[in-house]
Amino acid sequence: MIYKLNFREVVYALSEALDLVGIDDIYHGKRVAFMAAECAFAAGYDEEFIDELIYLGMLHDCGVSTTDMHRNLVTRLEWKDESIHCERGYMLLHKTKLFEKYADVIYYHHTHWEELKNIHIDEKTKIQANLIYLVDRVDALRAQIDLPPEQMKDEIYRIILEHEGTFFSSELIKSFLQASKKASFWFFLEDDALEEYLYEWKDMGSVNEYTYDELREIAVMFADIVDTKSPFTAQHSFGVASLSLYLGKKAGLDRRSLETLELAALLHDLGKLRIDDEVLNKPGKLNVDERLSLNRHGFDSDLILRKIKGFKKIARLASLHHETLDGEGYPYRLKSDDIPLEARIIAVSDIFQALIQNRPYREAMSAVEAFEILSGMADNGKLDKEVIGLMQENLEEVYDRAVVSA
Ligand SMILES: [Fe+2]
Ligand SMILES: [Fe+2]
Ligand SMILES: [Fe+2]
Ligand SMILES: [Fe+2]
Numbered sequence: 001m002i003y004k005l006n007f008r009e010v011v012y013a014l015s016e017a018l019d020l021v022g023i024d025d026i027y028h029g030k031r032v033a034f035m036a037a038e039c040a041f042a043a044g045y046d047e048e049f050i051d052e053l054i055y056l057g058m059l060h061d062c063g064v065s066t067t068d069m070h071r072n073l074v075t076r077l078e079w080k081d082e083s084i085h086c087e088r089g090y091m092l093l094h095k096t097k098l099f100e101k102y103a104d105v106i107y108y109h110h111t112h113w114e115e116l117k118n119i120h121i122d123e124k125t126k127i128q129a130n131l132i133y134l135v136d137r138v139d140a141l142r143a144q145i146d147l148p149p150e151q152m153k154d155e156i157y158r159i160i161l162e163h164e165g166t167f168f169s170s171e172l173i174k175s176f177l178q179a180s181k182k183a184s185f186w187f188f189l190e191d192d193a194l195e196e197y198l199y200e201w202k203d204m205g206s207v208n209e210y211t212y213d214e215l216r217e218i219a220v221m222f223a224d225i226v227d228t229k230s231p232f233t234a235q236h237s238f239g240v241a242s243l244s245l246y247l248g249k250k251a252g253l254d255r256r257s258l259e260t261l262e263l264a265a266l267l268h269d270l271g272k273l274r275i276d277d278e279v280l281n282k283p284g285k286l287n288v289d290e291r292l293s294l295n296r297h298g299f300d301s302d303l304i305l306r307k308i309k310g311f312k313k314i315a316r317l318a319s320l321h322h323e324t325l326d327g328e329g330y331p332y333r334l335k336s337d338d339i340p341l342e343a344r345i346i347a348v349s350d351i352f353q354a355l356i357q358n359r360p361y362r363e364a365m366s367a368v369e370a371f372e373i374l375s376g377m378a379d380n381g382k383l384d385k386e387v388i389g390l391m392q393e394n395l396e397e398v399y400d401r402a403v404v405s406a
Pocket of ligand 1: 060061073085109110136
């Protein structure tokens with residue numbers, strides 16, 4: 001089916017999920033987008049070039065899923081393993097039709113200028129990649145330098161100029177120096193100003209038509225980013241989506257509802273990107289604060305997805321996957337009447353998929369063992385008995401669906 005969407009709004013919302021990996025600092029991608037756009041404007045590039053830089057800035061770290069990698073990238077100027085996220089970002093963007101054109105720039109967004117200038121790729125890719133690299137490092141320096149604003153600015157200039165011609169192109173440094181002369185350049189890096197800047201950009205975007213397959217590819221890309229966060233959750237979102245779709249068909253949902261169900265299931269754990277790796281991979285019992293940070297992920301998924309006009313239902317369904325019919329679930333403690341069938345399906349699929357995977361605190365279960373747990377939960381008024389009934393008829397197929405990859 002066809003979906004009418006403002007694409008800027010879609011990318012903006014999903015980039016919020018990428019920025020969540022910063023945990024307490026969730027504006028890195030947006031700052032890079034803003035600074036790159038302002039430098040390109042100062043250098044006299046056209047609107048299309050600048051517009052692409054905003055997308056690139058917001059998506060540039062899509063290859064980063066773990067909080068550990070994020071920390072390493074923002075707390076030092078260079079890091080030995082930085083190429084991993086460039087290659088992964090390239091791979092994710094390359095297989096997503098609507099993002100394919102950004103893949104090359106992301107591949108080279110940590111390549112030094114002295115090397116990049118001699119590589120046989122088009123000039124535009126080189127400039128965009130090196131500009132993203134430059135402002136990305138400016139943002140990393142901001143996080144590292146603990147000085148009053150004016151001194152911090154001077155220290156950033158000093159370090160950037162030290163790498164002129166080697167890390168960064170002289171021309172691009174010139175544009176950065178010019179753009180950042182204005183006091184407003186630095187004020188715009190503050191959270192609320194930055195949001196305002198990008199809201200305006202987003203609101204100027206037009207509404208266009210997209211096919212379900214195009215949107216599904218983007219959802220698959222983000223599901224992949226979420227699943228990569230922990231070795232224990234590999235393929236989890238894909239398995240939940242595939243099983244949800246199977247159960248949705250069995251339940252007789254129409255095509256549009258099945259599409260909504262699949263997108264919501266692919267994106268249900270988007271909010272997990274904000275959880276510290278140590279909490280997600282902890283072998284022992286979580287303490288109260290850790291449990292709270294884990295439990296809020298359905299809420300964060302909702303917060304991100306509801307920013308896309310036309311995605312309200314997807315946001316709602318995604319956020320309800322830890323609600324239980326007895327009103328004891330989270331984050332909203334909804335009662336059964338307020339939990340739609342699609343959300344009940346995702347909840348069942350989510351638990352089943354998790355049970356048949358290894359977790360840091362237990363081994364993977366067989367289909368029968370997992371099903372028994374789900375039946376027990378249905379008997380206790382937590383899960384929908386009818387949905388569980390749909391599983392029982394064909395447990396082998398259910399298992400195959402839940403372990404399937406994208
Ligand atoms: Fe990066
Ligand atoms: Fe970055
Ligand atoms: Fe979850
Ligand atoms: Fe999940």
